[in-house]
Amino acid sequence: MSNTDSTSLNLPIENPEAQDFLPLLGTDHVELYVGNAKQAAYYYMSAWGFQPLAYKGLETGSKDTVSYVVQQDKIRLVLTSPLGAGGEINKHINDHGDGVKTIALWVDDAAKSFKETTQRGAEPFMAPETQEDENGKVVLSGIHTYGETVHVFVERSAYNGVFMPGYMPWNPHYKAPDTGLRYIDHMVGNVGWNEMNKWCDFYRNVMGFAQLISFDDKDISTEYTALMSKVMSNGNGRIKFPINEPAEGRKKSQIEEYIQFYNGAGVQHIAVATDNIIETVTALRDRGVEFLTVPATYYEDVLDRVGEIDEDLAPLRDLGILIDRDEEGYLLQIFTKPILDRPTMFIEIIQRKGAKSFGKGNFKALFESIEREQANRGTL
Known part of the structure; x- marks a missing residue:
């Protein structure tokens, strides 16, 4: 199953007691805030066999942050670092060291997911937001969970780009074999x-x-x-x-x-x-x-x-x-x-x-x- 399938699948029920009112189709990606995204990407590629996928930084118009996206089969990691002093990402790294900030969940309807969770008491992280480029659009929303971890709901059925708007394909010469x-x-x-x-x-x-x-x-x-x-x-x-x-x-x-x-x-x-x-x-x-x-x-x-x-x-x-x-x-x-x-x-x-x-x-x-x-x- 690709992460760009456009509709909910008739997925088997493994946990029948769950209400499943969202529903969730899978993990879209995991974003880590790290001190050096370039070197972290090299580590996950070289040691773990992840493949280069996408990049966001100064060359794409991102003035404050840089992100490298690596992927192995259905596992996608986004490695993000700040490009200057101060700000929320620097504070996160100072407080926690490198660590997971975002567990992004793949959904059919990010606005509905935000509404369903916030009306049940979730603290909003980001209201539904549409991001667009020449490859289509992605709708994102998000809520807070334990610590400073957040869940971002990703609706990408109308997007055909490499990852999401703001990112360019990343295709370096070096690619290590995957590890299965x-x-x-x-x-x-x-x-x-x-x-x-x-x-x-x-x-x-x-x-x-x-x-x-x-x-x-x-x-x-x-x-x-x-x-x-x-x-x-x-x-x-x-x-x-x-x-x-x-x-x-x-x-x-x-x-x-x-x-x-x-x-x-x-x-x-x-x-x-x-x-x-x-x-x-x-x-x-x-x-x-x-x-x-x-x-x-x-x-x-x-x-x-x-x-x-x-x-x-x-x-x-x-x-x-x-x-x-x-x-x-x-x-x-x-x-x-x-x-x-x-x-x-x-x-x-x-x-x-x-x-x-x-x-x-x-x-x-x-x-x-x-x-x-x-x-x-x-x-x-």
Whole structure:
């Protein structure tokens, strides 16, 4: 499915409790505010295999900001930096470091999406606005969500350009091979103490989502730390937002560490799907992406826990890929170390072999691995 399909599709219902009054067709793009967009684009191209798509800057008449757009299959990242001192983007970078500002959602009707959400209590970010050029028009609107994160609704059925008005095609000589990433599976938000239910209610009441699954501190805990999480999803299951909050533990949890260094709530990680996690992770590791590791003992009894799988265990063990099973099938997953200077955002690679869950059986091993990294940073 292309991001420029002009009409809603009859998408299967994965979460029948969701009201789905918007509706949402998928993730249009994710915009990160970064200190150096040119270098960030090179990183996502070289290390992750994203392809150059579009550019906005001084050459296109943008005097205040520069943006590079990179894409891999259905995943689109917009990397934006300020071109001068002061202003909202500089403040965002100063407060949070590089991080996700916008989760843009693809819709049929951006004006309707704005009306439906704001009349249910969403704080407006941008009223419906039409942007046009010789390739057609795009309608944008937006609302605030947790921290300084925003959702922008993108209506692009009448647009045939490379990305949206104001951007020019970007076709540099250098293009790295892709790494097999296909689409965003889910995006996780970290919020403060006792804020998880508030934001789950926001997605339920304001955006028509329903809770897909929940984990408490008995599910996600180690000897030292704990957290709680609920997964909110729209009806067709294309948009899934787990929301995490800290829980009481003996030491500082990864959520507390994130909130300390990010200076508030924000996007903790982006989970991207692949059809062959062994090939993808091998390529990423060869390009310098660093992953969390679990003890070799994890693999001694993993097949007793998850049962038969299609893959050979040896390459999964060599790469540190985790395995879990639910009633629908199994999944394979691995998590990078933080990809930014601050210990904030990271990326998950996931391959679903029928499973609809999020790897509950791996939580203990994963979180102990994160704690080892926290101990190395002196923040546990």
